[in-house]
Amino acid sequence: MAETNDAKKRMPSQERLLVDYVQRLEKHREGRAIVQVHLSALRPFNRRDHHLRAAANIFEPIVKALAGQLFLLKSGDIFFFFKNEVQGDTETAVQQVKYMFSDDLLIADEAETHTIFSTWFNAVTDFPEVQRIVKAMAEVEDRRTEDAKSRMDARASLRAKQKMGEPLTPDVLAKIEEALIRADLSNLVRRQFACKIDDTMVPTQQFSELFISIQDLRETLMPDVNLLANRWLFQHLTETLDRRMLSMLSKTDRIAITGDISFNINIRTLMSNEFLAFDDNVAANRRGAMIIELQKEDIFADLGSYLFVREFVQSKGYRVAIDGMTLEAMQLIDHKRLGANMVKLVWNGELVDGGENVQAQVRQMIESIGGENVVMCRCDNREAIDFGKSVGIQLYQGRYIENLLAEDDRRLDLLRLKRRIERSDEAPEDEDDFEEKDDADFDFGLDDD
Amino acid sequence: MNTGMLPGHMEPQKGEEEMLLQHLGRLRSDAVGAFAVHVHLSDLRPGNRQPRFLGIAKRSFDEFISGHDSILFTMYNADLVLMCRNVPIEDVDPVIEKVKALFSEDPLVQGETGSYEDRFTTWHDLSQPDDFRALSAKIKEQEAAATIKFEKDLDEYKVQLSATDQGTPLAPANLAAIDQTMRSTQIADIIRNQPVYHVIPGKKGAIVFREHFIAMGELKKRVAPNVNLFGSPWLFQYLTETLDRRMLAVMSRRDLGKTTDSISLNLNINTIMSRDFQQFHESLGEHTSQVVIEIQIIDIFSDLSAYHHAHDFLRERGYKVLVDGLSPIAINFFDPSILQADFLKISWGPEFVGEEKEDKIADMRRIVSRAGKHGVILSRVDSEDAVKWGATLGIARFQGYFIDKLVAAVSAKSGAL
Numbered sequence: 001m002a003e004t005n006d007a008k009k010r011m012p013s014q015e016r017l018l019v020d021y022v023q024r025l026e027k028h029r030e031g032r033a034i035v036q037v038h039l040s041a042l043r044p045f046n047r048r049d050h051h052l053r054a055a056a057n058i059f060e061p062i063v064k065a066l067a068g069q070l071f072l073l074k075s076g077d078i079f080f081f082f083k084n085e086v087q088g089d090t091e092t093a094v095q096q097v098k099y100m101f102s103d104d105l106l107i108a109d110e111a112e113t114h115t116i117f118s119t120w121f122n123a124v125t126d127f128p129e130v131q132r133i134v135k136a137m138a139e140v141e142d143r144r145t146e147d148a149k150s151r152m153d154a155r156a157s158l159r160a161k162q163k164m165g166e167p168l169t170p171d172v173l174a175k176i177e178e179a180l181i182r183a184d185l186s187n188l189v190r191r192q193f194a195c196k197i198d199d200t201m202v203p204t205q206q207f208s209e210l211f212i213s214i215q216d217l218r219e220t221l222m223p224d225v226n227l228l229a230n231r232w233l234f235q236h237l238t239e240t241l242d243r244r245m246l247s248m249l250s251k252t253d254r255i256a257i258t259g260d261i262s263f264n265i266n267i268r269t270l271m272s273n274e275f276l277a278f279d280d281n282v283a284a285n286r287r288g289a290m291i292i293e294l295q296k297e298d299i300f301a302d303l304g305s306y307l308f309v310r311e312f313v314q315s316k317g318y319r320v321a322i323d324g325m326t327l328e329a330m331q332l333i334d335h336k337r338l339g340a341n342m343v344k345l346v347w348n349g350e351l352v353d354g355g356e357n358v359q360a361q362v363r364q365m366i367e368s369i370g371g372e373n374v375v376m377c378r379c380d381n382r383e384a385i386d387f388g389k390s391v392g393i394q395l396y397q398g399r400y401i402e403n404l405l406a407e408d409d410r411r412l413d414l415l416r417l418k419r420r421i422e423r424s425d426e427a428p429e430d431e432d433d434f435e436e437k438d439d440a441d442f443d444f445g446l447d448d449d
Numbered sequence: 450m451n452t453g454m455l456p457g458h459m460e461p462q463k464g465e466e467e468m469l470l471q472h473l474g475r476l477r478s479d480a481v482g483a484f485a486v487h488v489h490l491s492d493l494r495p496g497n498r499q500p501r502f503l504g505i506a507k508r509s510f511d512e513f514i515s516g517h518d519s520i521l522f523t524m525y526n527a528d529l530v531l532m533c534r535n536v537p538i539e540d541v542d543p544v545i546e547k548v549k550a551l552f553s554e555d556p557l558v559q560g561e562t563g564s565y566e567d568r569f570t571t572w573h574d575l576s577q578p579d580d581f582r583a584l585s586a587k588i589k590e591q592e593a594a595a596t597i598k599f600e601k602d603l604d605e606y607k608v609q610l611s612a613t614d615q616g617t618p619l620a621p622a623n624l625a626a627i628d629q630t631m632r633s634t635q636i637a638d639i640i641r642n643q644p645v646y647h648v649i650p651g652k653k654g655a656i657v658f659r660e661h662f663i664a665m666g667e668l669k670k671r672v673a674p675n676v677n678l679f680g681s682p683w684l685f686q687y688l689t690e691t692l693d694r695r696m697l698a699v700m701s702r703r704d705l706g707k708t709t710d711s712i713s714l715n716l717n718i719n720t721i722m723s724r725d726f727q728q729f730h731e732s733l734g735e736h737t738s739q740v741v742i743e744i745q746i747i748d749i750f751s752d753l754s755a756y757h758h759a760h761d762f763l764r765e766r767g768y769k770v771l772v773d774g775l776s777p778i779a780i781n782f783f784d785p786s787i788l789q790a791d792f793l794k795i796s797w798g799p800e801f802v803g804e805e806k807e808d809k810i811a812d813m814r815r816i817v818s819r820a821g822k823h824g825v826i827l828s829r830v831d832s833e834d835a836v837k838w839g840a841t842l843g844i845a846r847f848q849g850y851f852i853d854k855l856v857a858a859v860s861a862k863s864g865a866l
Contacts, residue, residue, distance in 0.1 A: 043787075048789070169625065174620070174622040177621055232686040236681060276505075276508065296750055297751040303778050307553065311551045332784060
């Protein structure tokens with residue numbers, strides 16, 4: 001058994017074989033063409049192994065006649081290389097495959113969602129493009145297997161330990177929870193803004209998320225402990241933090257709460273006396289300014305409780321957001337039925353790597369939720385916003401947005417400074433028109449700042 | 450805080466039937482403008498009758514009561530009776546709708562308030578002698594029932610208390626000690642199994658596989674007789690990772706090669722990627738196809754990509770993957786076929802019989818067929834009704850006490866199984 005496992009490990013993936021093949025093709029490009037059939041975009045229940053094998057079999061006669069070569073990738077996509085003289089046969093084969101999946105959304109809504117079933121390449125002119133695509137696919141596959149291996153690797157966990165500290169144990173958790181009862185956490189509360197971003201990348205604040213910084217908490221209480229190492233223990237810790245957060249939110253002298261706010265909470269906490277007491281203390285008109293963020297795993301751990309509690313808090317006037325959504329979770333979950341007011345999609349570079357089909361899928365989902373109800377969170381670069389805008393998302397949150405806000409503050413400071421200088425230099429002007437001035441000439445203020 | 454104690458473990462509190470009857474007595478002479486709304490929370494599905502739900506439902510009336518001439522009475526069976534005088538119906542409707550909305554997934558609230566189909570509330574115009582008598586009679590009846598039920602519940606509660614079943618809650622402080630005990634306690638003799646059975650109408654069925662699990666009641670007696678292990682779901686999950694490792698060690702020593710029977714094990718995703726699993730895997734040799742790994746939905750949703758790694762990892766090595774912990778409600782909210790598991794296990798509850806709306810049934814039937822009929826298992830089947838209910842959805846594989854009896858009967862008849 002162990003032997004076959006090793007053999008499997010050494011066996012190169014279809015993706016790697018494809019890269020090799022394309023490399024060798026470089027010298028024999030003349031008179032050949034390539035088609036990529038995007039079966040990866042099919043709905044999962046159409047993407048079962050036997051479906052994919054059946055699709056690949058349709059190309060079998062051309063392969064047997066030595067006029068083509070087929071690669072069936074892990075994602076489900078087919079790459080078929082063929083000689084120009086069998087172009088007609090290949091087109092027929094692709095049509096047949098398409099017919100096989102004709103009830104799938106990918107095909108049914110092709111025109112509407114701008115999804116693509118197949119992409120055709122000329123081996124001579126499009127060669128660099130093909131090279132780029134197959135390399136990217138092989139890298140994704142390598143990373144995937146690498147990840148799976150590292151999960152089993154003691155070395156990897158050792159490294160994590162050295163970098164992040166000792167994993168959280170029940171005893172340490174008990175000590176932390178004990179300390180949390182007395183500690184003043186108000187200086188650990190952070191806020192991060194969710195903003196609209198206009199075309200010139202200027203952010204406008206919509207609401208702010210309040211949270212207790214786990215990083216700072218760790219440094220304050222247990223610098224050598226990795227609080228996130230065991231997720232079940234961490235989840236338990238979050239229930240304690242929930243209660244502390246609620247009590248701080250009740251005492252507005254502890255932390256300044258202005259504008260609309262959101263905070264993360266466990267569903268169990270929403271049904272606790274602490275939340276009911278908090279709710280009693282909140283002025284009725286403030287409830288509409290509060291967004292309660294719930295994690296998707298918490299929701300599915302006990303759907304009955306979620307449905308009940310969602311109704312309860314919404315009827316009180318709070319809004320509900322589902323946090324921690326990924327592309328896959330969005331595909332999996334019927335968010336409409338869940339009846340939340342908002343969805344938070346976690347930014348991930350893979351959204352862009354997915355190409356046009358993923359983009360089209362996401363755009364359609366955002367449309368159904370309403371772009372104003374979706375927050376792209378954890379944005380750490382400009383790419384996140386560009387992608388978000390391309391699919392209709394209107395709200396953004398994350399480190400990059402915080403930078404934009406800081407930049408915007410600086411810009412406004414400079415404008416004010418400029419206005420002051422102008423005022424002292426010249427006769428007083430109309431206050432409203434300073435923004436129409438050319439922005440380029442206030443750079444002089446930068447060094448002084 | 451009420452740390453998620455099971456309803457049966459709460460100390461029973463008397464209802465306010467008597468107070469309501471006294472109130473009605475005082476009202477009898479002057480009932481002009483008085484009316485009552487009887488809210489039948491006792492007819493909710495059991496899952497919706499949790500004390501914490503009922504507490505919140507009751508609180509929803511607070512604001513209304515402080516602003517109107519009205520009183521709320523709580524019956525022992527969880528029903529609420531709202532007594533009002535000269536309150537505009539338009540003011541009452543919103544608060545009733547609010548409470549109703551809390552239970553929007555419950556069949557009880559399907560009828561429109563005040564309509565003939567409304568089973569959620571009954572309205573009584575107390576200035577009408579007939580209505581007055583009807584309510585009084587109803588409450589007297591409930592009072593009688595409540596007295597008997599209260600005594601019974603109190604006895605049960607005392608028995609439970611003395612059995613120290615409730616005990617100290619599981620907490621970080623006692624978790625390490627319990628975990629340590631679990632690592633060294635003998636468990637091989639408390640591993641039980643329960644078959645999943647393929648029912649074929651008119652024919653002898655077949656066992657699909659046998660789920661192996663540790664009998665929790667027995668284990669609790671051994672490792673933590675005075676602790677309520679289920680008080681915190683997260684801390685309990687933590688313990689299951691230790692149990693996984695113990696289970697794998699025991700199962701590695703059992704020789705699967707001797708039979709062609711299949712088994713299933715419930716494991717955390719973390720465990721699947723651990724060295725303990727690797728050792729179990731090596732002990733199996735070429736018998737991996739006889740092993741089904743059950744993964745909990747809560748584990749899956751907390752890290753979907755980890756699930757996919759584990760899924761591919763298992764499938765590539767010949768195992769089958771089962772997604773466990775689905776409720777019939779859950780599959781209305783997500784499409785489990787995207788998880789590409791070999792089996793989906795849906796837990797049945799008696800509240801699902803005959804109460805689902807036609808379009809929901811149709812929805813579920815579609816989900817079952819999409820997930821592949823062969824892959825869906827209805828678990829916790831404790832009656833023939835459950836089997837019938839599953840069959841209407843196209844399900845043919847079942848697990849539960851009722852099935853255990855069935856399998857025992859079949860094997861007794863055929864001599865061996």
